[in-house]
Amino acid sequence: MKKQVLLIGILVLIVFGLSLVRIYISNQVATSGVMLSQIQQQVDAYKMQNMLLAENLYTKSSLTNIAQEASNEGYVEQKTDFVLNGQAPVAYKQ
């Protein structure tokens, strides 16, 4: 009989203790929404910045842009090629 009462007591204490823990955690977490909202905004801002930087990078590194820049700088297409066929001696006159 004593054991049963003790067991019930322990169970009641566990239930009560866990309820207190839940209330405490809920109170702690209740105001985190504001912080979370700020973090979310920050993440969105970084994502947006990342996207804008990627856009800029792609535009600058496109062949269309590089060719235009090269043309503005006065570069022209190489029309003649120099090709070595077979093994050339290191020095002809030695």
Add this chain to the structure above:
Amino acid sequence: MTWRYRFVFLGLVGLFLLVVLRLFYWQVVKASELSLLGQQQYGTTQTIVPQRGEIETSDGFPLAANKISYLVFANPKEIVNKDAETTVLASTLQLDIASVSASLSLDRFWVPIASGIDSGTKQKLEQMNLPGVGFSNQYQRFYPEASMAAQLLGFVGKDSAGNDKGYSGLEGFYDRLLSGKEGLAVEVNDAFGKPILAEMNQSSGETDGANLILSVDRSIQFLVEQKLKDGVEQYGATSGMVGIMDPKTGAILAMAAYPNFDPRDYQDYSDSLYRNPFISDLYEPGSTFKPLVMSAAMDAKLVTPDTKCDNCAGSVSVGGYSLETWDNKYFPNTNMVEVIQHSDNTGMIFVAQKLKVDGMINYLGKFGIGDYTGIDLQGEVSSPLKPENQWYAVDLATTGFGQGISVTPIELLDATAAIANGGVRMEPHVVAAVQDASGNTTQIQPKVLDTPVSAGTAKVMTEIMINAVNKGEASWARLKGYRIAGKTGTASIPVSGHYDPNQTIASFVGFAPADNPKFVMLVILNRPTVSIYGADTAAPIFFDIAKSLLNYYGISPDGN
């Protein structure tokens, strides 16, 4: 009495089962839907539009990506000084004052002012701190290489519901893959409207679009577009196109058409420019078709390279029509190597007649002529071959030299690639791999479509085409020191039931290096005016591009 008890008992059990079934329906079948409805009452539901997948070249550079832009909207009821705000908005957004004024005069809480605004303009407006003006994010397609490969890519427009939809080319063919799946997010808020941590962002079902990794080489595509544009302008053609393929895998390395359009402002261009002529235009291929017919006849053992043509001494009369050579020069007792070298129409009539109609249809079918190639682009067309009983003698004769038959450029390129690939025809494809939103990549494996001719026949045909390049009418343009197989083409254009002698489609098809081809290329010029012949117009463009490609691949001439 017993049956009454049983009746009542069974009635109660039946009712109980009905209740159980109803509960099962609401609590299991409809559970997620009801849960979402409940959440919507104490939170906010947002539709998450997935980001459209990118289209990248083989080096991983995006030809079509996404960029963020902004929609500027206003609440006219919050605006204090309408005239001043109208002027500021119109000048900053470069809009008509009247249209902005009309929008701000509406008796509404929300009116759109301008969409697709860049971040710089948005910042400028934000600094002005205009009352009643707000912004919302938008994603739109961004093309870092501007109009490069425009017809290959297609464009993104709107469907009838106002949602993004891909049209034409890759955007059209892979629209479902690129679009991804729309999702729904619920943000549960507290009494102050702040999000609750435990219930934050319960999103469901949203999947970003998959990225397409193309076999297209960006450097080759850029080079080809430049050379094609220069060529069309130099030879006074109305338009032109170039396709380059790896004959061993069917991978498209470049595909360009000129004139093209800018996919960013596609609405400013004529609808006709949206089509990719390389897969959507039918034309009579002319002499570029001869290698297919010749290799068919050789494969069927009807002719050999040494076979003498016994009707090549003059024009040939078939079915009441007199058929001549393109330059009115005739070579009696010419052999098959010389027939291709001189692009001799009478010689090809001789070959076609040996092949007969059934042989012609059989071999052309194996080369994929008259059928879709299956390329992964929206808009491919095909003109089926006529049934055997509808072929007249003159049809057989003219098909021998590529007139009176319609093909798409991709059909001809793929068929010629079969000769380059030892007689094995591959399915042409543009996408090499698909990368899903989680980063998993699926490679698209090359697919063999048919084996129209044997490896031996392909080898002999290659040598005949090399001879045509070295000794034919386009030999002046050839690259010395390289073994390049090719064939010129000058096809008359049928106009009102007859061929116009002054309007032609000039073309050149070939592959290099002939012994181990890295690429097969088809160049087509539509109605060149400087010269009507392929040897004078398309051939130099072909060799100019081929020279750059051989350099690009690090293949040096052999010195012979």
